[in-house]
Amino acid sequence: MAATLTERRLFILKIVIQEFVETATPVASEMLVRKYGLGFSSATVRNELATLEDLGYLTHLHTSAGRVPTDAGYRFFVENLMERTSLSLAEQRMIRHQFYQVRGELDQWIQLAGAVLARTAQNASLVTPPRAEHLRFKNLELIGIHETMVLAVLVFHGGIVKQQTFSPDTARSAEDLRRSAGRISDHLADLTISQVEDVIAHDAQQLAPLFGDFERGVIDMVIHAMQTFEEQAREQIHSDGLLEMLSQPEFIPSLTRDDAERAVERLRRALEILKSGRGFGQLIPQALASEGVQVIIGGEHSEDEMREYSVVLARYGVGGTVTGVLGVIGPTRMAYPRSISTVRYISSLMSNLLGDLYAGETRPHVEGGQ
Template sequence: MAAEMTERRQLILKLVIQEFIETSTPVASELLVRKYALTYSSATIRNELAALEGLGYLTHWHTSAGRAPTDAGYRYYVENLMDRTPLSATEQRTIRHQFYQVRSELDQWIQLAGAVLARTAQNASVVTAPRAYQARFKHLELIAIHDTTVLLVLVLHDGTIRQQSFTLETARPQEELSRSAGKLNDRCHDAPIARIEETLQGERAAEAPQLDELELLVLDLIVKAMGQLEDQLNSQFYSNGLIEMLNQPEFAQVARVRQVLEMLQSGKGLGPLIPRVLASNGVQVIIGGEHSRDEMREYSVVLSRYGVADEVVGILGVIGPTRMAYPRTISTVRYISTVMSDMLNNMYGGESNRA
């Protein structure tokens, strides 16, 4: 497919996408010739538009003579065609000055980041507070409460405490519970959930396991508790810019407005993206049908992590219709993530630890 993308087709695809982003109206060959003073005839442009449609980059709305980009067209544009221009020096100075004025208030950083992202990208913004997203085991206590009832007290590396009671088939003395807790503390020291899951699976598959039934049960409870905490943290988003987003023509229908409101309030469509963003470097762009959840397939999301590696990290970005001003949105997300990382690095005193 790439071999069929001639320079002329690349130019025409770029112009169609830029025009469609600006106007939200399907683009006809006559407009391209007239507006951009192309040296090709309208007939030639029409042939190339048909070829680009055949390649899957454009679509032809039956009610219009023009073409509109597909998700694949936007992806090709983002990766190969768009102009990568940073925010102007004036915008950068203004943004840094705004953050400097609230430099001692972390909560205000989050709100300011959301407001600047929404205003600059003219779409809804999403920001999470910086935190240790990967729950890590620190300490465990098993306390006999009454007969066969045991209280599990789990302490995580960030200071989070989880308590849960469970019932055994037969009572066990406190001394035995304490020995099992000490054994698990040694096995799980500073471990993330993935390593504890590996330990649990390995023990269950072993011919001569080193852990007894009680200890395996406790490990299973620990994995579930840590997983629930990560899921909870991954769904906590601060959002801004709903008005900017709803000004887009894509949200003329009430049903679409209701959908985006629910998505921003629940964070369900965004939560699954967090592990992907945390595991990557730079800005991540997810376009339309590339989302795993059906309710997200009419939206594009531009996200980046920020923070201090191995300490605290957060996620920030922009969500909007697939007809998004990608160059400006990506530049904005990249710059705000840099500012937030710089501020957190100053707080933690580790320039080399930038996320």
């Protein structure tokens, strides 16, 4: 039972997994011998395969089919067998160039990160916007659109901007609006929601002369906007690369009836997972609390719907304050080395970009730097 993992067995396990990842078909003993010019016969390989199966790293779908890695097999591969590579310098340069094209536009970074992850890892990707735990107010601008409509531009620390229109009870001049905005900005500068609420609650008397009905209304709106914005931010997950993932063989039905049916079902499920974000909901906070690249393989997920998928995640951001999560999701049969190096590279790239937005924070250096 308790067979040992000889050098040869490790090697066979490794090539079985690599082979399966590449071809998506169960791998046979004979084939390994031929393709890799192994110095021993297929019967020997079969014996080894049987042992690896006993150890739980491989399985059989049915008696006369080739071997397929189990989740445990992938886990072992990721932990002990695969070589840690980096993206090629050419790829790195190309990616950096794309980010350079949209310099200065945070929203675009996120979109681009998703697109690049998907294309590079040939799987779906997910990116959450970088967010501080709590929004910190920085500045408010009020711009009259017409007599009864005002555009409020709220700026928060970290270059986060939110716009919101509202119609005040009484018309106000541009000058009035500017003054009001200035007064409010001065008083709320650098505060979080709860601090804003505190200030308003406690200093009501002192503020009364400065803040009329209009200003009170605006502040209420600011609080409301910050609250909903924080809530949205917590849940917001950009996903991309659906098509890339769907071009994986798992989703391309062979000619047999039930496989086609299963493929459609898988497809629909995958869609639901990506669209709703259910399935990796809990993964995000978990990843936010970790360092380095996280890999969650198939059955290791806590949700059933995810047990056919693996996720490669990494935190990115500056220091411990403004962070987001990005990663790749795909079938458990995934090119882990590539996914991992992609996620690692993009996350450090994004960290660097964000670093430029924040002064005085520690700034990790990206491989092959910018």
